[in-house]
Amino acid sequence: MMxxxxxxxxxxxxxxxxxxxxxxxxxxxxxxRIIGLLGPNGSGKTTFMKIANGLIVPSEGELLIGxxxxxxxxxKIVSFLPATDYLxxxxxxxxxxxxxxxxxxxxxxxxxxxxxxRLDIDTRARLKTLSKGTKEKVQLILAMSRxxxxxxxxxxxxxxxxAARDYILNTIITxxxxxxSVIISTHLIADVEKVLDDVIFIQNGQIQLCRPVDxxxxxxGKSVDAYFRxxxxx
Amino acid sequence: MLKKLTKxxxxxxxRTLGILYLALIILSCVCRLIFGLNSFNAPDVNFATGISxxxxxxxxxxxxxxxxxxxxxxxxxxxxxxxxxNEGYLMNMLPVRSWQHIASKLLVSVVWTxxxxxxVFLSILILSTLAxxxxxxxxxxxxxTDLMEVLPxxxxxGAYLIIMSIVILLLMTASEILxxxxxxxxxxxxxxxxxxxSFAAYIVLSIIFQLIVSLLTWSTGTFIPDGVLMTLFSxxxxxxxxxxxxxxxxxYLAKCAILFFITNxxxxxxxxxx
Numbered sequence: 001m002m003x004x005x006x007x008x009x010x011x012x013x014x015x016x017x018x019x020x021x022x023x024x025x026x027x028x029x030x031x032x033r034i035i036g037l038l039g040p041n042g043s044g045k046t047t048f049m050k051i052a053n054g055l056i057v058p059s060e061g062e063l064l065i066g067x068x069x070x071x072x073x074x075x076k077i078v079s080f081l082p083a084t085d086y087l088x089x090x091x092x093x094x095x096x097x098x099x100x101x102x103x104x105x106x107x108x109x110x111x112x113x114x115x116x117x118r119l120d121i122d123t124r125a126r127l128k129t130l131s132k133g134t135k136e137k138v139q140l141i142l143a144m145s146r147x148x149x150x151x152x153x154x155x156x157x158x159x160x161x162x163a164a165r166d167y168i169l170n171t172i173i174t175x176x177x178x179x180x181s182v183i184i185s186t187h188l189i190a191d192v193e194k195v196l197d198d199v200i201f202i203q204n205g206q207i208q209l210c211r212p213v214d215x216x217x218x219x220x221g222k223s224v225d226a227y228f229r230x231x232x233x234x
Numbered sequence: 235m236l237k238k239l240t241k242x243x244x245x246x247x248x249r250t251l252g253i254l255y256l257a258l259i260i261l262s263c264v265c266r267l268i269f270g271l272n273s274f275n276a277p278d279v280n281f282a283t284g285i286s287x288x289x290x291x292x293x294x295x296x297x298x299x300x301x302x303x304x305x306x307x308x309x310x311x312x313x314x315x316x317x318x319x320n321e322g323y324l325m326n327m328l329p330v331r332s333w334q335h336i337a338s339k340l341l342v343s344v345v346w347t348x349x350x351x352x353x354v355f356l357s358i359l360i361l362s363t364l365a366x367x368x369x370x371x372x373x374x375x376x377x378x379t380d381l382m383e384v385l386p387x388x389x390x391x392g393a394y395l396i397i398m399s400i401v402i403l404l405l406m407t408a409s410e411i412l413x414x415x416x417x418x419x420x421x422x423x424x425x426x427x428x429x430x431x432s433f434a435a436y437i438v439l440s441i442i443f444q445l446i447v448s449l450l451t452w453s454t455g456t457f458i459p460d461g462v463l464m465t466l467f468s469x470x471x472x473x474x475x476x477x478x479x480x481x482x483x484x485x486y487l488a489k490c491a492i493l494f495f496i497t498n499x500x501x502x503x504x505x506x507x508x
């Protein structure tokens with residue numbers, strides 16, 4: 001059970017009227033890896049995340065998490081951080097911590113409280129009074145305080161200042177257990193590169209490349225960031 | 235999970251409606267007190283008191299409208315915004331089945347609908363005591379004793395009728411709410427013009443149910459021989475009442491079931507968040 005891939009895509013496609021957001025993706029994500037899903041804007045990263053969380057349905061093919069299609073069973077083991085502002089603004093931070101503990105059996109409220117304290121976030125503040133960056137920190141803390149088997153983080157550090165960015169990335173690598181995998185979608189490669197095991201380059205809804213970071217450094221003799229710029233040169 | 239969802243649904247909606255209810259009750263008490271003063275009945279009502287009482291009446295009317303409109307909008311907005319827009323990311327990442335989302339929202343909406351109507355009635359009741367010479371609890375006490383005297387005599391038929399009326403009222407309310415839910419769930423499956431499609435879906439659903447009702451009425455008239463109906467109605471009024479209420483209840487129950495199924499199917503298999 002533990003040896004199988006945590007996530008599998010078979011011919012996964014998503015078409016909109018005039019556009020194909022994902023076309024024929026085939027991939028396996030093993031357990032215990034931190035994977036960067038890297039690609040330019042509009043390459044299909046968010047579409048992939050949304051399918052994995054059952055927010056949209058694929059046009060063709062399938063995506064399985066732990067052998068199940070997205071549904072209540074997979075949502076128990078997947079911690080998702082969407083790229084949009086998705087938390088109800090009338091709730092306070094402590095309300096949200098309680099909300100997460102109520103609904104997710106794997107949510108560790110102590111861990112969340114610790115991180116909120118560390119980042120100096122007022123837990124009694126309502127979400128609508130928080131700045132964009134603070135809101136993003138709260139979202140990320142909530143996602144990382146779950147002891148999930150798969151973390152899907154869509155643009156997790158976009159609006160956060162560099163100091164908090166480092167703290168957050170540190171939390172990501174120190175917080176997940178060795179059977180869990182993390183998929184981080186971003187275009188801020190230089191910042192996340194040091195925590196990644198593997199990278200997936202995605203463009204126009206297709207996977208361009210899927211390689212371990214060490215291999216890129218050894219064989220190409222450059223950082224992932226430099227390699228990305230070369231592959232996706234405009 | 236259903237219990238937790240319902241709890242949060244009440245939390246999210248309770249503040250706004252609670253404040254409105256409180257405001258309406260307080261305003262009707264204020265109106266009752268001010269209009270109850272004898273000076274208003276005196277012939278020398280001056281311009282200032284006239285204007286202020288007009289404003290008060292206007293405010294009162296607006297507040298009643300606000301309670302009813304806000305209740306209606308909240309039913310739509312909670313479903314649309316909380317499940318199908320940005321907040322839907324949060325709600326749909328919970329390990330919860332889609333029928334539980336629908337059931338919790340439906341339950342809370344039905345409760346608020348009834349609460350709003352009751353609060354409006356209550357406020358009118360407060361104002362209506364104006365018509366009485368003096369406010370006395372005697373009126374209510376008499377009403378209560380009369381009611382208690384009548385109740386034991388209504389018998390099984392009366393009790394059945396009262397219970398069935400309540401059941402039908404509940405089912406009707408639920409079916410109206412579910413029709414809104416079903417229309418939104420169908421509308422959101424489209425990639426563009428989601429709101430327009432929801433409106434269209436609502437109209438189509440209305441037409442379909444209208445057709446079903448017409449078809450049912452027509453077929454009763456056509457396929458059941460007049461003689462049968464006549465005997466049914468002539469044997470006893472009670473039989474007719476039993477038959478009538480049961481048919482209505484079954485119709486609304488079926489309508490609820492169909493609409494619930496459509497909503498659940500769309501949320502489970504056709505979710506399409508932006």
